[in-house]
Amino acid sequence: MDNLTNLKAILHSKRANIYYLEKCRVMQKDGRVLYLTEAANENQYWNIPIANTTCLLLGTGTSITQAAMRMIASAGVLVGFCGGGGTPLLMANEIEWLTPQSEYRPTEYMQGWMSFWFDEVRRFQAAKELQQARITYLLQVWSKDKALKAEGFVVEDILIQNALQQYGDKMQLATSTNQLLLIEAELTKQLYKYAAQTTKHQRFTRQHDAVDLANTFLNHGNYLAYGLGATTLWVLGIPHGFALMHGKTRRGALVFDVADLVKDALVLPLAFICAKENATEQEFRQQCLQAFADHKALDYLFNQVKSVALSHHQCSDDEATEAPSSEIDNRK
Template identity: 55%
Template sequence: MKPFAPSEMKTILHSKRANVYYLEHCRVLVKGGRVEYLTQQGKRSLYWNIPIANTTSILLGSGTSITQAAVRELSKAGVMIGFSGGGGTPLFSSTEGDRDIAWLSPQSEYRPTEYLQAWVSFWFDTEKRLQAGKLLQSLRLVNIKTQWLDETYLKKFGFDPRQEQLLTYLQNAEADIANAQDSNGLLIAEARLTKNLFKIAAQTTDYGSFTRSKRGSGTDPANRFLDHGNYLAYGLGATAAWVLGLPHGLAVMHGKTRRGGLVFDAADLVKDAVILPLAFISAMQGDDERDFREHCIDSLTRNKCLDLMIDGLKELALTIGGVGA
């Protein structure tokens, strides 16, 4: 049989791709021209196909390895690769130790340049960068309101927060964003709203007392699920930045201490809106990591969250940097 070449694949826009993979205890390789992952069941070797043309990102967890040929094919298909610990957290990288968000992005000489040119036209201007951060946070508020009050997927699990309380918190956050004098002010506003959202989610699901732990240090289910789900959002954020040709270091909010700050910025658009409520829902249902991950991926796909990230970053470039003006 003639080997299948990536060039023969039908191109699917990243914003329309459906798959985010977390793999563990397997080997990723190329077999018969296709990228597959190999698992062991007793003395049997089982091969499972990865539809790379319809995949945005892959997280490789504990006990995984990947061949050079597989990396080459994934790169041709424009798939992000990340190395993580068990359960998807913390995230590691072959080029950066520690726990920064650093992805192995596909290399191409033909990434778009118009958004990068618009981005750098405002990025070195502190005031314009603040405007971009405010716009990003405003888009975040819109998405939180839409997801928490209108999304039927959450209501299917009985997640129905008090509308008056949520709207009050969102209005207060909107005022905090408008009054922020710098990026630190925006980060404080972001943290204040997230803390209030934790409170609402805990009340809505009858979770009880909740305190957000530092990443990777939480022992209760909600904290573990938040860490896990957020990394799925970071994978989409990294993909959105790559699609538009934007370096991860050109952040508008989180870039002071982390070179991957733009990934955090993009992920803000969906973390609290989608991941946060699902973490509490799964914690109260007694879900395991796989169940929770499936809920997250289903919701991220159903709500076209990668589309939302790409459109949000485009809007920043269009509004602040003047693309298309």
């Protein structure tokens, strides 16, 4: 097994790390990818375990060498350029991804996605399926996460029950993507209100360019979730442009649709909890990443996207594999 295959040995859905870096230089040294930080009297090197990393977010004050990019691409890691704290550099809700090139990504998921995407009725039904999966994940996480329960985030709360019930009813009656987007925005607003009340966050208003901790953490956490969404779609070979909800009436892509599956359940409550505790961005980021791992967020994204794609397309193989490139390499 060669070095390239070794770097791809860990399936993306099982990888543990997302990195957000700022004010550093990323480089290749002695066969490893490192980032260099400049201290007062000395420079410090830190290793990035690329074989166990899904995506790398490069914030303000960063640079990366061509040699490092080559190794990162060999490991199948996505690289995203963003502004400070994980928020976008230029656009209000856009992030630019550099995707590794590989002819060994699977084809059945893209073919399955295309088999329904050009049919407006079937595409709209697939959008509803993802929205239902979003609610299912929130109920699943909030019903068993002891830390969230201790902070007051419980699915048994009458406000949450009513909000989810109304959303489910309205979603079934919706007849267009625009209606679904409005219903989704209404649910998100109710969840923000619930989180603000639960954490005693007075007079909260969601603003992407606001500087208060809750808004800052929401921006940061959302872009970590976008990293998971982008990774999922790249591994499965589905281009970002074939969105189900976003990208029609506002800027966005399939990355946003997929990331929405886990944002409400994990990023939203943690942003308000960490804001209440006056946590640092580093502390918030660590809590997000731990929550992604604890609740198998990346696994959930893979399973849901696969399900939507394959439910509309009969795979020719007996088994659909998530990332078959290493298997093909081994047969060479």
